[in-house]
Amino acid sequence: MDFSIIFGNAARAAFGPEAVILALAAIGLNVHFGYTGLLNIGQVGFLLLGAYGTSVSVATFGWSLWAGVVVGLLLSVAFAVALGIPTLRLNTVMFAMVTIAAAEIIRILIGSTDAIGLTGGPLSVSFDAGAFYDLNPYPDGPHDRYGIGTFEFTGQQLWVITVGWLLVALVTAGVVMLVRSPWGRVLKSIREDQDAARSLGKNVFSYKMQALVIGGAIGGMGGVIDAIKTSGADPNGFRPQVTFFAYTALLLGGSATYLGPVLGAVLFWFLREWIESFLRQIVEEAWLPDVVAEFFDGAEGVISVAMVGVALILLMLLRPQGIVGNRTEMQLDAR
Amino acid sequence: MPDELTPQADSEQREAALPPADGGVPAIEPAPADGGVPAIEPILTVPHEPGAPKPDPILEVDGLSRSFGGLLAVDVDHLEVQRGATTALIGPNGAGKTTLFNLLSGFERADTGHWSFNGEAVTNPSADGLARKGMIRTFQLTKSLAKLTVIDNVLLGAPRQRGEKLWAAPFPNRWRSQEEANTERAEALLERFNLAHMRDELAGTLSGGQRKLLEVARALMADPVLIMLDEPMAGVNPALAQSLMHHITQLVYEGLSVVFIEHAMDVVTGISDWVVVLAQGQVIAEGPPWKVIHDDQVIDAYLGRRRAGAAR
Ligand SMILES: Nc1ncnc2c1ncn2[C@@H]1O[C@H](COP(=O)(O)OP(=O)(O)OP(=O)(O)O)[C@@H](O)[C@H]1O
Ligand SMILES: [Mg+2]
Numbered sequence: 040m041d042f043s044i045i046f047g048n049a050a051r052a053a054f055g056p057e058a059v060i061l062a063l064a065a066i067g068l069n070v071h072f073g074y075t076g077l078l079n080i081g082q083v084g085f086l087l088l089g090a091y092g093t094s095v096s097v098a099t100f101g102w103s104l105w106a107g108v109v110v111g112l113l114l115s116v117a118f119a120v121a122l123g124i125p126t127l128r129l130n131t132v133m134f135a136m137v138t139i140a141a142a143e144i145i146r147i148l149i150g151s152t153d154a155i156g157l158t159g160g161p162l163s164v165s166f167d168a169g170a171f172y173d174l175n176p177y178p179d180g181p182h183d184r185y186g187i188g189t190f191e192f193t194g195q196q197l198w199v200i201t202v203g204w205l206l207v208a209l210v211t212a213g214v215v216m217l218v219r220s221p222w223g224r225v226l227k228s229i230r231e232d233q234d235a236a237r238s239l240g241k242n243v244f245s246y247k248m249q250a251l252v253i254g255g256a257i258g259g260m261g262g263v264i265d266a267i268k269t270s271g272a273d274p275n276g277f278r279p280q281v282t283f284f285a286y287t288a289l290l291l292g293g294s295a296t297y298l299g300p301v302l303g304a305v306l307f308w309f310l311r312e313w314i315e316s317f318l319r320q321i322v323e324e325a326w327l328p329d330v331v332a333e334f335f336d337g338a339e340g341v342i343s344v345a346m347v348g349v350a351l352i353l354l355m356l357l358r359p360q361g362i363v364g365n366r367t368e369m370q371l372d373a374r
Numbered sequence: 375m376p377d378e379l380t381p382q383a384d385s386e387q388r389e390a391a392l393p394p395a396d397g398g399v400p401a402i403e404p405a406p407a408d409g410g411v412p413a414i415e416p417i418l419t420v421p422h423e424p425g426a427p428k429p430d431p432i433l434e435v436d437g438l439s440r441s442f443g444g445l446l447a448v449d450v451d452h453l454e455v456q457r458g459a460t461t462a463l464i465g466p467n468g469a470g471k472t473t474l475f476n477l478l479s480g481f482e483r484a485d486t487g488h489w490s491f492n493g494e495a496v497t498n499p500s501a502d503g504l505a506r507k508g509m510i511r512t513f514q515l516t517k518s519l520a521k522l523t524v525i526d527n528v529l530l531g532a533p534r535q536r537g538e539k540l541w542a543a544p545f546p547n548r549w550r551s552q553e554e555a556n557t558e559r560a561e562a563l564l565e566r567f568n569l570a571h572m573r574d575e576l577a578g579t580l581s582g583g584q585r586k587l588l589e590v591a592r593a594l595m596a597d598p599v600l601i602m603l604d605e606p607m608a609g610v611n612p613a614l615a616q617s618l619m620h621h622i623t624q625l626v627y628e629g630l631s632v633v634f635i636e637h638a639m640d641v642v643t644g645i646s647d648w649v650v651v652l653a654q655g656q657v658i659a660e661g662p663p664w665k666v667i668h669d670d671q672v673i674d675a676y677l678g679r680r681r682a683g684a685a686r
Contacts, residue, residue: 213544216543216544217540217543217544220537220538220542220543220546220549221529221535221536221537221538221543221549222537222538222539222540222542223543224522224526224529224530224538225530225538227519227521227526228519228522228530230521231519231520231521231522232517232519234481234501234513234517235513235517235518235519236502236530237481237501237505238479238481238501238502238505238510238511238512238513238593239505239510239530239531239592239593239596240502240503240505240506240510240533240596241502241530241538242502243502249540295521367576367579368521368576368578371520371521371576371578371579
């Protein structure tokens, strides 16, 4: 058993593009759920529109990548508005239902055979993201590698994650600046009791809409990064579990904290990859009785996700406020 | 040493600062024994009957009704609330007092009826819109914002905050001065409401009575024209309640209009200029406190009796 490989893989996942995408999804959810109390369980819909907006603009319409990025972000904003107008006056549970349903409907439509001409349908879509990689400052020969051991990236990968983490930093700073203001105070008051906010003259619908749009656009950025990273988009990449992973990250790190969603996303991918690598090594080294090994073999990915779930349960029991959350705040829920 | 005296001293200053002949210098009524407040002169001319017209109403209600299932919770023919006075709304449990508040403040839809506030017909009642026009209400079941600090709870009440606009929010220089002025006012209110020591605690850690106080402080922070308090003194210790009432009457001298729901009769007689009695959704009596509390019909309503004459 070689733990340096396991840790290398885990670190690679923790800082890789997947973690960037998850972090952006979770930061968006933090604005929705953490600060405003909007139980959006269709966050993946925003990522999907970001990714498909970018991909389809370039692949189908032949526009430039940058135009595609703008289209992707505009689509996620439009989704927020279209979703918000009929649903933001509904109660929490109804709103949650509509968000997940809307995200699934879009995914199914985009992935349907009727949409092949536009989105590639079930065949997925791919495009040339060369405009992005042309800017790559890192030498990217076939033998250029950055990192140590299994914790290593190619030049192109390093460029994606450099841009990705910069974006995460910028977005985090933006959210901090917004939330620290009287505006942020109104969002939190809506989360705590929207009737109280209303009784003090705050237009609750308008603030919820602002939060939904901002958080949705941040999710859309995650989708854009996803599209650039894979030079395309596939409907299967936008199943509801993406939203649940983002919630897991948010709760792991700490809801309504500045760094919680980012730390949570890093930790999520670290744990997930650590467990998966560990299981794979166990299977390879034939430590286990055949029956068990057979069960594990090929299922490492699934099991590792399940184990992250177990980790979340343990965390909720031992540290319900998340890694950087505030314990006193959490205990108020019980009152 | 927490104040019992500070509000007193402060209020004397306010009184002294009042312009002497502002149209309505309070006429001294035969003062209640506990040193209560003189009634407002204009209201003395108002007949003591349900739906009586007031000289200068801030609120005028017509044909307002709301039922839940088969239960007619509110059924108010006509009601006027005098500007610059303290009006108590009393009535037995389930009389429809809270529901009436909910309707007037836009938290619940009326089945029929219309009303005007501050001389303006309320055509499309929205809770936040009415609040921005100066009608601020508090809730019987307190709505403290548990995970906000006490000071943030009060600051939230401040009206017209520049920093609450999305485009100004990220730039503190656009709103800092206003926020500082608001903070000063909020701290003064906390002082007044005996909550200054809790300034930076989360509101969820306050006791029930403290939450009531916090809610009233927050409502006052909103610069109301009319403040509607749903049992503001419930669970508040009597000495502090006394000081609060005093504070509120001072604000009334300065032009605030108050409607409050209250069950404790000593509070009602202590600070109200006028009392409206609600029973089974209807206004069954109106008048100055010393008269209303001796009204047979009111006593019957409180004791759950219904007379033939009362059941209109
Ligand atoms: N949302 C509602 N759904 C059904 N019935 C309601 C609702 N709100 C109020 N009611 C009913 O309307 C009647 C009036 O209630 P309301 O709360 O206005 O009374 P109240 O005068 O404030 O009483 P209390 O002094 O006990 O607070 C009650 O019979 C109550 O059961
Ligand atoms: Mg009530």
